[in-house]
Amino acid sequence: MHRLLERITDLYTPVRLRGLLMDGLYQIATHDKGITRMNTSRITFHHAPNSRSGSTLMLLEELGAQYDLHVMDLTRGEQREAKYLRVNPMGKVPAIEHLGGLVTERPAIFTYLADLYPEAQLAPVIGEPLRGPYLRWLSFYGSCFEPAVMDRFMKHPAAPVSTCPYGSFDMVIDQVEAQLATGPWLFGERFTAADILWASSLDWTMKFGIVPRRDAFEAYVARFMVRPAIVRAVAQDAALARSHALAAA
Incomplete structure (x- = not known):
């Protein structure tokens, strides 16, 4: 299984998956852009390919964020298993964890992440007319x-x-x-x-x-x-979906 998941890195080059491994329910991938950012604290992103959480993946790529990716297979009902329900009792994706706090619901996630990376200039700051x-x-x-x-x-x-x-x-x-x-x-x-x-x-x-x-x-x-960044995110999401399909075959 490890070898199968490692093949994801060959399917797209702009985003590096480092240290891919299994941790119980989750596939964990560390995404490091190698760029010094104003915010260096890591984000944990709970994601499922071919779902609404793909837009959060797009946002993270546009921000150049550093994040740990926890991937679930919705077709196997992994979002309803006890391990994830302890993270998000609603059993939904996307969800992010940061500095010990949980953020769910995409408008809240987008507001939080865009403000967290002001250098990306994806959010007008307080005081701007927009x-x-x-x-x-x-x-x-x-x-x-x-x-x-x-x-x-x-x-x-x-x-x-x-x-x-x-x-x-x-x-x-x-x-x-x-x-x-x-x-x-x-x-x-x-x-x-x-x-x-x-x-x-x-x-x-x-x-x-x-x-x-x-x-x-x-x-x-x-x-x-x-x-x-959107092209990268779409390719990454497709690669993750293919890995699930191969694992189920």
């Missing part, structure tokens, strides 16, 4: 977009606009499209962690046929997917 809009769009994802998408996917009957927490599916989608009109990113020329959350989510929701393929969304995702 700080408020930036936090708004991170929160809008979790409070409006995700519930609207899941209600549509599960074919739940639409609630009256006056009582639905997010208004309506069309209202949410129209708001996102209007925000992208300033282009090329959510806040014009300024690329932020919020773009990683939104572009990755629009990508998969369009692929699943939940969100309509509007021109603004497709152009936004296309710009995003060719960023070097």
